[in-house]
Amino acid sequence: MASALSLQNLTKIYGKKVAVNGISLDIPAGSFYGLVGPNGAGKTTTLQMCTGMLLPTNGSVSLFDDDVWANLDSARARMGVMPQADEIFDRLTGQQLLVYAGLLRGMDKTEVTRRAQDLLNAFDLTEAAKKLVSDYSTGMKKKICLASAMIHSPRILFLDEPFEAVDPVSSANLKDILKEYVSTGGTVVISSHVMSLVEKMCSHVAVIANGNVRAAGTLEEVAAGSDLENRFLDLVGGRHDAARLDWLQGGDNE
Numbered sequence: 557m558a559s560a561l562s563l564q565n566l567t568k569i570y571g572k573k574v575a576v577n578g579i580s581l582d583i584p585a586g587s588f589y590g591l592v593g594p595n596g597a598g599k600t601t602t603l604q605m606c607t608g609m610l611l612p613t614n615g616s617v618s619l620f621d622d623d624v625w626a627n628l629d630s631a632r633a634r635m636g637v638m639p640q641a642d643e644i645f646d647r648l649t650g651q652q653l654l655v656y657a658g659l660l661r662g663m664d665k666t667e668v669t670r671r672a673q674d675l676l677n678a679f680d681l682t683e684a685a686k687k688l689v690s691d692y693s694t695g696m697k698k699k700i701c702l703a704s705a706m707i708h709s710p711r712i713l714f715l716d717e718p719f720e721a722v723d724p725v726s727s728a729n730l731k732d733i734l735k736e737y738v739s740t741g742g743t744v745v746i747s748s749h750v751m752s753l754v755e756k757m758c759s760h761v762a763v764i765a766n767g768n769v770r771a772a773g774t775l776e777e778v779a780a781g782s783d784l785e786n787r788f789l790d791l792v793g794g795r796h797d798a799a800r801l802d803w804l805q806g807g808d809n810e
């Protein structure tokens with residue numbers, strides 16, 4: 557499979573902190589690629605360097621063989637990046653926010669309005685379409701952020717924890733949308749802590765810890781005959797005795 561995204565020796569250093577330590581990865585076109593790793597592993601930093609939001613200290617990223625940082629405008633036009641809830645203009649209604657996202661991408665107003673309605677329907681936000689996003693619940697904000705990343709029909713979607721706080725019905729609809737998108741040749745890159753979800757949805761996975769790739773490849777290659785959660789724990793070595801709190805007892809010990 558040709559690469560949609562290729563990371564070469566990607567590095568980010570903050571002062572003395574090496575957040576991302578020379579990561580190289582190939583993300584095949586048409587794959588559903590999961591980045592997993594413990595808190596602070598470097599997933600968000602990696603995604604931000606891939607999407608042109610954070611300048612790498614070293615290394616490069618190419619999107620369909622074009623250097624992202626040398627051709628930022630054309631790279632961004634091909635990407636859909638889910639904003640964080642605190643990065644959106646929440647004094648707009650959900651419908652206005654989607655239209656605004658499309659117009660910013662240079663889309664025609666009639667088409668944007670049509671797609672905004674389709675997205676509001678798909679994400680069960682029709683009734684909240686005219687409500688200010690600031691009054692949305694956490695899960696509703698997540699959904700409107702996701703929808704705004706899709707409105708211009710990008711070739712690759714970057715989603716940081718897309719299912720967090722999303723209810724089961726919306727989550728099932730989102731999974732269908734993403735599966736359909738991949739079946740039409742789209743590429744999805746997600747970061748997630750939910751192993752069962754990664755195992756179910758992703759075709760490929762990279763395990764990142766301390767800014768390094770511990771394993772990467774197809775789900776089967778990385779799981780190596782085990783289930784992904786156990787393999788993940790083996791790779792990152794996370795379980796330790798300090799997680800046993802002798803004094804934490806739920807019984808009546810007064």
Ligand SMILES: Nc1ncnc2c1ncn2[C@@H]1O[C@H](COP(=O)(O)OP(=O)(O)OP(=O)(O)O)[C@@H](O)[C@H]1O
Binds near residue numbers: 570
């Ligand atoms: N602006 C910054 N300045 C200094 N250190 C930073 C900065 N941003 C991130 N870091 C550090 O870089 C490391 C990687 O952070 P990052 O947010 O990429 O991790 P993550 O894998 O996305 O974690 P989580 O799963 O908790 O969201 C962490 O040690 C973090 O403290």
